[in-house]
Amino acid sequence: MTTNPVLAAVDDDAATLTHQQLRELYTLMAAVRHLDSSAVAWQRQGIIPGYAPELGQEAAQVGSGYAVDRTRDFVFPTYREMGVARAMGLDMVGYMSTHKATWHGGMYNPLESRFAPIQAVVAGSVLHAVGWAHGQTLEGHATGETGVAMTYFGDGASSQGDVHEAMNFAAVMKAPVVFFIQNNGWAISVPTERQVAGGSVAARAAGYGIPSLQVDGNDVVAVYEATRSAFAHCRAGNGPVVIEAMTYRRGPHSTADDPGRYRTLEEERLDAGEDPLEQFKQQLLTEGVADEAFFAEAQRLAEEEEEAVRAGIADLGPRPGAEMFSLVFQEPTPALQAQATTWREESEHA
Amino acid sequence: MTTNPVLAAVDDDAATLTHQQLRELYTLMAAVRHLDSSAVAWQRQGIIPGYAPELGQEAAQVGSGYAVDRTRDFVFPTYREMGVARAMGLDMVGYMSTHKATWHGGMYNPLESRFAPIQAVVAGSVLHAVGWAHGQTLEGHATGETGVAMTYFGDGASSQGDVHEAMNFAAVMKAPVVFFIQNNGWAISVPTERQVAGGSVAARAAGYGIPSLQVDGNDVVAVYEATRSAFAHCRAGNGPVVIEAMTYRRGPHSTADDPGRYRTLEEERLDAGEDPLEQFKQQLLTEGVADEAFFAEAQRLAEEEEEAVRAGIADLGPRPGAEMFSLVFQEPTPALQAQATTWREESEHA
């Protein structure tokens, strides 16, 4: 559903996805699904202290992340974008390290991976995307060449003042930003209808003169195509786009959450809709894009990958305490260096 | 212009304004115009240190303030709502005392006057209106009897995150709030088109499922009628309404401002449109509601009033310094009392 104002029809890469690409999308989704469920298991096994599963959001995350051009775009995630990270080819041990409690924000290099540090403040990085995008405008890239910022946030986050300020700034400045909302029905225990007045985040866009797309967030191809047109719109200098991917948080909010306190299994079953992975599999089968052997292989690869990530996570020791001090500033202060010295001396003598 | 969603047609007081009421509106506007220009003069004469004139916004302010039921409604102003205050019958010496630098917020009693303290934080009190309004819902008044909160803010203020949070909260909770925006074209030096993406604050309302009215803010009757229907809508339990009164800040932002730095006199003349006072006068004359004698009398009354307020302001001495300490808490703390004691002793010995 497209509401007015409308996107400029500037998609210069309008070719439909090749079979190869469709299979790649599936492989990514399968990897994400398996890594995600495994991370929940890791938490139960005491390997990591906590995790925020993205179960059910694979299509929304992989479909959008797949549209990113890593040579020039930049993604601003929340704490639940493991699928985007994977689709963008992040070092997944570095990504998972934040859930291991190794380092807030993760151990991957955000500049190289074009994926900002994991963000625990709800709506915290939406404005960063606007600033980064405006930076692209200031750089004065050739028309159609500019980098695009994509910021991910949830239905709950949409209530934060920062989101409004970001949309208004982006629209006033015509900044190349894609606001990608995963409306997964819940903000912890609060359902969308008690959160998002009017019922849709995409509907807000019109008030800023921003074109918006509301897509089936469980349809990976639809998500990819929406994201691709949004990027094309932004890249051509037409300003921001809002995408609202309608999906469902099938798991708990986090491994510390107990959804049974606020929704029944029956409600979950009714509201969740189709499983995006299963749905895509059926589609690929029907369309003759892939066969069972392919799916089995995808699953095998996913398991192999999970083992490697688990091993990597297990190998991660705690960071040296000295990093607490050395990573605060680019230009260290004597006062902080003195604290580091005292810390070291006391640790050694304890 | 009404955008969808639409207001419930529940105006139980649909009678058009009587001639008597129209004349009263004019008298109020004339008083406000004269007091306002006088306050600017007072600042030049050193009687008050500063003032934020509302020149050109008399219709928007008087028309809306006149619709307030002071037995049950509550108004949340900014720093520029002198006309609303006057229309609601505030003690104008108490009101002006904030500009005399006597007391931040003013010396009138906000509870009795149903007019919250003057608010210097742009968008600072918009959420207060929502909380107050939700309080009315919690009180469980009989249907159609609830008090309504009206919050005033500007086109500039509309950019603040708090306004978004307030609209969303109000819509989710169906709180009886009228969001009254005076779009006067400017936020200090920034014109609306560089401030309000999409061009209209009213247009944002639809995104929250809130009905909105965009009215000619220079037409006092139109403003009054829009406000009255909004109140009726709220009072009947239908939730919030957004009103955007299109008007023009004819004067400087404040007595410290120099509009010549950001707009020419020619631009001012072209953009300001009709003078709301003069326009209303012509209307009353044409419709035979009032004659020149009436206007002369209105002017005389305004001058009389200004003299009384000026005298009252001149009489206002500085507040006793002890109030700095005694008005912080309802339940004073020993630590603060000790500071008050030291302050008194040192003042006396100095």
Place this chain on the structure above:
Amino acid sequence: MPETITDLRITANSMDTPAAGVEQLSMQQALNRALDEILAENPKTVIFGEDCGRLGGVFRITDGLQAKHGEARVFDTPLAESGILGMSVGLAMAGFHPIPEVQFDGFAYPAINQIVCQIARMNYRSRGTLPMPITLRVPSFGGIRAPEHHGESLEALFAHVPGLKVVSPSNPHDAYHLLKYAATRLDPVIFMEPKSRYWQKGPVDVTTAVPGEATHDGDTSSGGSLTGSRVAREGRHLTLVAWGAMVSRCLQVAELAAEDGIDVEVLDLRWLKPIDAEALAKSVGKTRRAVVVHEAPLTSGLGAEVAQLITQSCFATLKAPVERVTGFDVPYPSGDLEDEYIPNIDRILFGIQRVLEYRRG
């Protein structure tokens, strides 16, 4: 490496013979019970925040309250902290006693504008006509290996703001009584709950705020000595000043120091604004040495204020400058480094040693 906070089993307010009306409750239970009674006692109280209603809060502090008192009295808001606090102002203006929650300390920052510029000033601005009887509950401090922004200590910020009162309980008994006390006040109170202590049980005497064994000589009427600090352990050689989760750690340190013949007094400050300066003077007047302990970063932390208050009143008898053992001037680290950041037993012992070994000149 010293134990983590959750390993500490010492209850700060231990009583040998449980009297009638004394129950063993966790702080979570004590707070939940206090809120239940507050709602029952004052029909103008309302509780709200993110996930406070059906879920009962992520820490279950409001568990069951919506079911019992109804959706009008206990409700979920949209996810916006400025909205929650700004709405509290309006409710207070309409005669309600709001008890909002921000879900974690770090998420008070989006609401700071409403807290500092509105809640703290409305009584003053309105010349006493619009009181702000708001009790803002903030699950606070670190120690639970949580994600970023879930382990912050904002007391120095809050204590600096004119118009706010700030309190932090260290044990279930105080949690119960201080919350009931705060919620009946006419001024805004920031109520900082040490989240790492939520699950530790301790005796709660619901009949009186000052149980028989309390060492404090305040009166025993409801609220009486609740306005001040509490001597959690008496001692002669040195005073450890702490609040929140650091109190139980300091009590453990005191036990260890006692093995070396050092008799440490532990003062549980409780009120972080106004600070009980008299109790500081009395305790350090006796011990002549003091160490302040807090989780927040050192610079411009509340420890500086406490130290200066002590120095001011005890300068003539003080044997050494007051020491501060605090978090470092670094962002709160991830779980793996938490124990390096939060003052641990060794660091507090080193602080004590520095004070004891101090020699002039």
Place this chain on the structure above:
Amino acid sequence: MPETITDLRITANSMDTPAAGVEQLSMQQALNRALDEILAENPKTVIFGEDCGRLGGVFRITDGLQAKHGEARVFDTPLAESGILGMSVGLAMAGFHPIPEVQFDGFAYPAINQIVCQIARMNYRSRGTLPMPITLRVPSFGGIRAPEHHGESLEALFAHVPGLKVVSPSNPHDAYHLLKYAATRLDPVIFMEPKSRYWQKGPVDVTTAVPGEATHDGDTSSGGSLTGSRVAREGRHLTLVAWGAMVSRCLQVAELAAEDGIDVEVLDLRWLKPIDAEALAKSVGKTRRAVVVHEAPLTSGLGAEVAQLITQSCFATLKAPVERVTGFDVPYPSGDLEDEYIPNIDRILFGIQRVLEYRRG
């Protein structure tokens, strides 16, 4: 009743024989000139905020910069402080050096979340890969009879936040050099401009940060001693520590005290984070008495930190506890009461007297 701030004509950095490169400039002119040069020297710098562009800022600090450097480099934003600071983060991530302005101190509160949770932490969170070279200009402190929220002192809050650096100039010369220094740093700096001093003229030596007559013995390379405090007046009997607008007031107090034979040293702290602890130790090590002066409320103000740093280093020789002469623990009052609130000459003199008359026991 003592004079208002704007009556004081003493320039903090007076130099007898103006050297080549020395100009008489107001702080407003000095800041404007610094920004002009910063824009010219570093193409990655951008200036923005409310009314910074066409208007040149309500205090005219950015006057003429848009006309000269273009709308891309100097621009107005919509009216939203969180937006301004949040946007700065993104610009910094894209390789820019943002120099945002919040229009008045009190309007930094809506941006605190972005400042504390994002700007101050991004370098740490990203393990040094995303530095935040942001210079946030905040017209600060009171003294101009302004409306509510236009006279706040946020230094204690900022100084407590790990990851921020905080500086405040007291005179045009320092304003020029400190701003140029701050804007070339790789870490976020909160630049607090004493708005009541904007219009006072003083000598600015644009050729060197440390003019010939400076009493400080730092090196004279650009930036050198700019990282520390400055002895604004030498003295033997007592040290007055101050920053921002309070420095000139303290210099005036020193003149008055000299009439009574009391030789006061005035230390202009300049950097409020990190604090120049060495200079404090050196000065008070010599004078053995100290008074800290600030406009912010007393409790948990930066004065507590300064006092504690002094006590820590000078305990053995200190003749009296450090005094604090500060704003009261009340919301900043309206213009009529401003002079009652801001430390005035009499209150500072009383503070000095208390220290001088202090007797142990």
